[in-house]
Amino acid sequence: MSTRTEPAWIRRALIGIALSFLALFILLPLTVVFMNALNKGIAIYLKSLSDPAALAAIRLTLLTALIAVPFNLIFGVAASWAIAKFDFRLKNLLITLIDLPLSVSPVISGLIFVLLFGAQGALGPWLRAHGIKVIFALPAIILTTIFVTFPMVARELIPVMKAFGNEEEEAAMTLGANGFQTFWRVTLPNIKWGLLYGVILCNARAMGEFGAVSVVSGHIRGQTNTLPLHIEILYNEYNFTAAFAAASLLAMLALVTLILKSIIEFKYRAELAAAGKFVIKMENHV
Numbered sequence: 001m002s003t004r005t006e007p008a009w010i011r012r013a014l015i016g017i018a019l020s021f022l023a024l025f026i027l028l029p030l031t032v033v034f035m036n037a038l039n040k041g042i043a044i045y046l047k048s049l050s051d052p053a054a055l056a057a058i059r060l061t062l063l064t065a066l067i068a069v070p071f072n073l074i075f076g077v078a079a080s081w082a083i084a085k086f087d088f089r090l091k092n093l094l095i096t097l098i099d100l101p102l103s104v105s106p107v108i109s110g111l112i113f114v115l116l117f118g119a120q121g122a123l124g125p126w127l128r129a130h131g132i133k134v135i136f137a138l139p140a141i142i143l144t145t146i147f148v149t150f151p152m153v154a155r156e157l158i159p160v161m162k163a164f165g166n167e168e169e170e171a172a173m174t175l176g177a178n179g180f181q182t183f184w185r186v187t188l189p190n191i192k193w194g195l196l197y198g199v200i201l202c203n204a205r206a207m208g209e210f211g212a213v214s215v216v217s218g219h220i221r222g223q224t225n226t227l228p229l230h231i232e233i234l235y236n237e238y239n240f241t242a243a244f245a246a247a248s249l250l251a252m253l254a255l256v257t258l259i260l261k262s263i264i265e266f267k268y269r270a271e272l273a274a275a276g277k278f279v280i281k282m283e284n285h286v
Contacts, residue, residue: 033251036244048242049249056222057230058249060141064213064226065206068145072202076153077195081187083154084161085169098155101148110144110215117143136218141226144212149205156198157191164190193268197261204257208250 038045048054079098083091101109115121117134127134134140168190172182188195210228217224225233227246234243 030251030255033244033247036240037248040241044241045245045248048245051242053222053225054230054242054246057225057227057246060138060225061207061227063138064141064145065203067142068149068206069199069203071146072150072153073195073199075150076157076198076202079154080157080161083158085166095158098151100151102151106144106148106209106211107215109147110212113140113144113147113212113216135216136220136224138224140216141213141224144216145206145209148209148212149202152202152205153195153198156194156201160191160194161187193264193271197264200257200260200264204253207253 049058079094082088083095114135116123117127117140118124119128119135121135134143164187168186169182172186173179177185208228209226210232213226214229214232217226217229219225219229219233221230221233227250231243231246231250234240234246
């Protein structure tokens with residue numbers, strides 16, 4: 001007997017509403033971005049992307065993500081391991097701190113770094129005396145990006161590690177495996193899909209971050225403008241073709257992220273299904 005008791009017209013109506021919502025708020029904006037980026041021809045599109053300021057923004061965006069994502073990967077694995085595998089004091093505080101960037105406006109996050117490292121900030125005089133520039137320079141952009149993205153990996157790994165429990169790690173250590181061998185041969189294969197999923201989300205957020213980076217960057221064209229800031233400047237200058245050309249790169253990043261996310265979820269479900277079939281086969285054999 002089917003567990004679906006809703007009439008067919010209700011199911012079709014709900015599906016239609018969902019598809020209409022996706023078309024209106026996702027497909028239509030993406031279509032507008034690419035149409036405006038290419039409305040003057042492919043030559044103008046490529047010229048806009050090869051502009052020195054655009055290339056500098058792309059390089060800075062990639063460099064920031066290249067540094068921020070590995071930091072968050074290391075932190076996410078360590079934090080999720082500690083939270084999922086051990087009980088300790090201040091555990092709830094650690095979970096709260098991990099969620100903090102998700103509950104604080106990115107603009108406020110950037111302002112916090114200005115108050116810490118700015119010329120009039122708490123550490124500003126010491127940094128100025130030692131010739132260290134943080135605000136309106138690459139270090140501030142990297143620090144704010146790490147701050148706003150570090151929950152991404154940890155929040156994906158914590159439920160995965162809790163679901164697998166400690167039995168396999170304990171069995172490996174009983175058989176003589178050390179900590180590294182246990183993580184590499186037991187824990188990592190179990191969490192690999194959640195880890196990849198978190199890294200993809202972290203990279204997408206790092207490359208698309210606007211609010212926090214806007215506060216600390218100084219908007220110096222060719223030096224401290226990431227791709228989202230470069231798009232804002234072009235749009236404010238009414239250079240719409242170049243702005244939409246740069247925006248199309250972020251849109252393509254979003255599409256690639258969505259495709260990779262779908263592939264990972266498909267592989268994860270297939271792996272779980274295969275594991276379930278294996279367990280059922282062994283039970284029947286016994």
